[in-house]
Amino acid sequence: MAKHQVLAMFSDFDHAIAAIENIKSGKMPGATIEDITVLSPIEHPDIDNILGKRPVNVQKFTFTGALFGMAFAFFFISSAQASFLVQPQGGKPVIPFPTAFVLMYEQLIFWGVWTTVITFLVLAGMMKKRGNLYSEKLTVDQIGLGLEIDDSKLEGVKEFFRQQQALEIREEKVR
Amino acid sequence: MTPPIQDKIIDENLKWARINDDVLRSMENPRRAYWITFAVCLAMFAVAIAAEIYQYRTGMGVAGLSNPHMWDMYIATFVFWIGMSHAGTLLSAILHIIHAQWRKPIYRFAEAMTTFSLMTAGFFPMIHLGRVWNFYWVLPYVSDRGIWPNFRSPLVWDAFAISTYLSASALFLVIGLIPDLAIARDHTTGWRRKLYGVLALGWRGDDRQWRNFRKTYMLMACFLIPLAISVHSIVSSDFAMSLMPGWHVTTFPPYFVAGALYSGCAAIMTLFIALRYFFRFEEYMTLNIMEKTCKLTFAIAMVWSYLNLIEFAATWYGHNVYDKELLIDKAVGPYAGLFWLMIFCGVVAPFGLCFEKLRRNMPAMLVMSVVLQIGMYVERWMIVTPTLSMAHNPHQWQTLWGPVVEWAIVFGSFGWFGLLFLVFVKLFPSVSMYEVKELAFHLKAEIEEEAHAAKHAQGEAHAHGPHGSLGGGGVPVSAPAAPRSGKEGS
Numbered sequence: 001m002a003k004h005q006v007l008a009m010f011s012d013f014d015h016a017i018a019a020i021e022n023i024k025s026g027k028m029p030g031a032t033i034e035d036i037t038v039l040s041p042i043e044h045p046d047i048d049n050i051l052g053k054r055p056v057n058v059q060k061f062t063f064t065g066a067l068f069g070m071a072f073a074f075f076f077i078s079s080a081q082a083s084f085l086v087q088p089q090g091g092k093p094v095i096p097f098p099t100a101f102v103l104m105y106e107q108l109i110f111w112g113v114w115t116t117v118i119t120f121l122v123l124a125g126m127m128k129k130r131g132n133l134y135s136e137k138l139t140v141d142q143i144g145l146g147l148e149i150d151d152s153k154l155e156g157v158k159e160f161f162r163q164q165q166a167l168e169i170r171e172e173k174v175r
Numbered sequence: 176m177t178p179p180i181q182d183k184i185i186d187e188n189l190k191w192a193r194i195n196d197d198v199l200r201s202m203e204n205p206r207r208a209y210w211i212t213f214a215v216c217l218a219m220f221a222v223a224i225a226a227e228i229y230q231y232r233t234g235m236g237v238a239g240l241s242n243p244h245m246w247d248m249y250i251a252t253f254v255f256w257i258g259m260s261h262a263g264t265l266l267s268a269i270l271h272i273i274h275a276q277w278r279k280p281i282y283r284f285a286e287a288m289t290t291f292s293l294m295t296a297g298f299f300p301m302i303h304l305g306r307v308w309n310f311y312w313v314l315p316y317v318s319d320r321g322i323w324p325n326f327r328s329p330l331v332w333d334a335f336a337i338s339t340y341l342s343a344s345a346l347f348l349v350i351g352l353i354p355d356l357a358i359a360r361d362h363t364t365g366w367r368r369k370l371y372g373v374l375a376l377g378w379r380g381d382d383r384q385w386r387n388f389r390k391t392y393m394l395m396a397c398f399l400i401p402l403a404i405s406v407h408s409i410v411s412s413d414f415a416m417s418l419m420p421g422w423h424v425t426t427f428p429p430y431f432v433a434g435a436l437y438s439g440c441a442a443i444m445t446l447f448i449a450l451r452y453f454f455r456f457e458e459y460m461t462l463n464i465m466e467k468t469c470k471l472t473f474a475i476a477m478v479w480s481y482l483n484l485i486e487f488a489a490t491w492y493g494h495n496v497y498d499k500e501l502l503i504d505k506a507v508g509p510y511a512g513l514f515w516l517m518i519f520c521g522v523v524a525p526f527g528l529c530f531e532k533l534r535r536n537m538p539a540m541l542v543m544s545v546v547l548q549i550g551m552y553v554e555r556w557m558i559v560t561p562t563l564s565m566a567h568n569p570h571q572w573q574t575l576w577g578p579v580v581e582w583a584i585v586f587g588s589f590g591w592f593g594l595l596f597l598v599f600v601k602l603f604p605s606v607s608m609y610e611v612k613e614l615a616f617h618l619k620a621e622i623e624e625e626a627h628a629a630k631h632a633q634g635e636a637h638a639h640g641p642h643g644s645l646g647g648g649g650v651p652v653s654a655p656a657a658p659r660s661g662k663e664g665s
Contacts, residue, residue: 041191041358042613043385051382058390077326099327102409103335109402110339116394117346124387126353126376136361138380139354141191146381 002151002173005133008161009142009168013044016143019164020050028160030153039134039144058119065115066108073107074100133172142167148174184277184463185611187618194459194611198355198604199362201454209453209597216593223587226580227302235305238581243571244563248581249303250413251555252588255438256296257337257410258431258551262439263289263344264403265471267351268396276617277467279610280459283355284450284600285443286348291595292442293341295588300333302584314338329412336409340402347395353378353388354609370602407431414558420497421505421562426486433479437521438551440472444544446596448537450605459606462535469534472547476525483522501565509574510561513553520550 010016016038024033038047048054077100121127138144145166149157154171161169230237240247266285270278301310314334324331357378360371378384411431414422424430447468451460490498505514524546533539565572577585599605 038382039380040382040385041380042609042616043389047382048386054383054386056386056390058387059394062394080324080326096327102332102405103326105405106332106335106339106402109343109398109405110335113339113343113346113395113398116391116398117350120350120387120391121376124384124391126378126384128377134379139358139361140195 003148004151004154005146005148005172005174006154006157006161007039007133007135007144007146007170008164008166009135009137009144009170010165011142011167013040013046013143015165016040016145017044017046017050019145019161019166022160022164024050029156030149031147031157035147035149037146039138039146041139041141041143056123058116058123061119062112062116065119066112068115069107069109069111070104072111073104076107077103133170135168135170182463183461184618185280185459185461185614187615187622189458189611189615191612191615194608194615195358195362197456197458198606198608198611199359201456201605202359202367202601202603205453205601206455209601212449212453212593213597216590216597219590220587220594221590223584223590226583226587227307230302230305230580230584231307237578238584239575239578240303240305243566243568243573244560244575246303246559246563247575248556248560248577248585249299251552251559252585253296253299253303254410254431254555254558255552256292256299256588256592257407258435258438258555259292259442260289260296260340260344260439261403261407261432261435262443263287263292264399265436265439266443267347268399268403271396272393272400276614277464279614280456280461280606281443281447281464281468282610283348283351283607284446284596284605285439286344286351287596287599287603287605288439288442288446289344290341290348291592291599293337293344294595295592297337297341298588298591329409329416332409333413336402336406340406343395343399343402347392347399350388350391350395351607352603354380355604355607358608359604403435404432407435419562419566420495420501421490421558423498424486424489426482426489430479430482430486433475433482434551434554437472437475437479438548440468440475441544441547441551444468444472444540445548448541448544450600451537454600454605456606459611465537465540466531466534469528469540473525473528476521476528476547480522483518497567501561504565505557505561508561508565510557510564513557517550517553517557520546521554524550 008019010019020033020036020038022028023031023036026032033052036051038044038051040047078095133146135142135144145161147157158169158171235241238247238249240249263282263285266278267282267289270282301307304310304312353375356371356375357380360368360375363371408428408431411427415424415427417423444465447460447465450456487502490502493499505511524543527533527539527543533543560575560577564574
């Protein structure tokens with residue numbers, strides 16, 4: 001069955017949120033809250049509460065990256081400075097930890113930051129082709145609700161958005 | 176009751192479409208003063224290039240760098256530029272974490288300032304090397320002679336810390352720019368549209384992107400704060416870990432960090448006033464925000480003054496004869512003029528920031544910010560040069576004022592920084608459009624909530640009559656929140 005992408009544009013958050021609430025209460029045929037994507041010029045503080053818990057996992061990768069950076073710095077500096085072959089004497093440590101600590105701290109941050117950014121690019125779906133259903137008004141002041149539905153549900157969904165006072169409804173056949 | 180416009184952070188009734196238009200127009204159509212400043216910066220940079228070529232061909236002697244002055248203005252300037260970068264972190268990362276709303280219209284250029292001042296600072300160790308073609312020696316690479324860098328040296332820590340700070344602050348700037356680049360992509364034409372289209376990385380503003388963006392930005396802010404503090408602590412270790420009088424001081428790391436924040440805040444004031452004028456940003460860079468910046472600068476100035484006093488007291492009561500003699504010599508010796516200039520500009524002048532009338536006077540604040548920066552530059556110079564002039568061996572004592580070549584290169588570094596900054600603000604939005612929209616949205620919601628609560632309280636009072644609770648004028652403990660109105664239509 002053919003699939004369609006639909007994008008309904010709303011004049012403000014109040015109308016968009018009202019529409020989402022109605023979808024949540026099952027008033028839209030053939031779609032649930034999980035299918036909805038909200039597009040907006042700013043991040044509304046209540047959108048997360050209305051859409052329900054959607055996972056953000058950037059911090060897990062950040063933590064892993066930071067730990068890796070710390071370990072990398074320790075082994076890098078140790079391999080450069082360690083004196084395994086000589087008899088430790090005169091107070092010279094095999095691995096001088098205090099000096100390594102500063103660089104471990106710096107590398108923890110370096111790798112933590114880079115991992116965070118790369119993870120963001122992947123998890124936020126940046127640079128990903130998503131079809132042409134987009135409006136430049138979304139970067140001005142309008143709010144969009146997007147979803148992908150079966151061909152048979154298209155008219156019902158459009159009618160629902162019209163009832164919710166959508167300013168404009170765009171559609172595109174995806175496959 | 177809503178406060179008058181001049182007392183607001185910004186006008187909450189600003190239309191969102193207008194915010195886009197104003198900021199995007201600023202990139203096309205600055206005042207003539209922008210181009211004049213650009214030309215002045217270019218000329219200053221040309222002076223530095225000429226001086227560097229002369230120094231390169233003639234040798235480091237023309238910069239006065241010989242025993243005992245192996246470090247001089249180049250290192251003082253390096254410390255100055257590193258310090259200046261810290262205010263960007265303060266404004267964007269620290270104030271972001273504590274949810275200070277007023278940072279939103281001005282943090283973008285502060286972040287740019289961070290990145291460009293680090294890029295400027297990075298030049299000075301290279302220039303200081305003399306043999307600039309060996310610039311990569313400052314990096315901790317595996318030497319082709321089989322000798323590893325000395326990881327116990329703060330100079331190697333510097334290379335790690337500064338490269339980490341530069342890349343992290345540049346990424347912080349770029350990530351924060353993405354939603355604005357998408358706005359610019361959607362509302363410009365020609366080469367700009369293509370450029371922003373590539374740089375916006377496919378941003379559409381969907382909820383998944385916003386969620387990840389918010390988390391990423393917060394995580395990066397959390398990393399940047401300890402990083403900024405560590406960077407300047409490590410730079411201070413270049414001095415504090417030596418045994419030179421005046422440098423071997425326990426309070427140097429916090430002293431350097433406070434000085435860094437101080438000079439950075441002063442630079443933010445200068446750039447605030449310049450951008451406000453160049454791009455007609457009176458509605459975004461408001462007097463209210465300037466006031467808050469001034470108060471922050473004053474608070475940091477007092478911390479810096481206190482740390483100065485602590486350093487003097489520790490030296491005075493420490494009875495280390497070299498340290499004490501150096502301190503006395505700074506105050507009454509050949510460098511006394513600069514010492515007292517530093518005290519005046521750094522400790523006395525900021526008291527001008529206590530006066531509201533002055534804080535709201537842009538020309539006065541421009542002068543004040545320059546005075547504070549002069550004080551902070553002289554402070555760095557007073558750290559480096561007098562110690563080398565009057566170290567342990569009296570037979571090596573020598574006063575040095577910095578030859579013309581050195582001055583020219585230092586002078587030109589301001590031109591280089593100015594050029595980078597001016598090109599940036601012409602190419603990219605210097606006011607964060609999406610954050611200003613958020614700010615207006617939240618301010619409006621707050622005002623509506625207050626109005627709703629007041630109305631509710633009035634209703635309660637009427638219902639209870641004159642003999643109700645709290646003498647008839649009771650204020651409800653909580654009032655239901657008014658629905659948020661969303662954006663203002665275009």
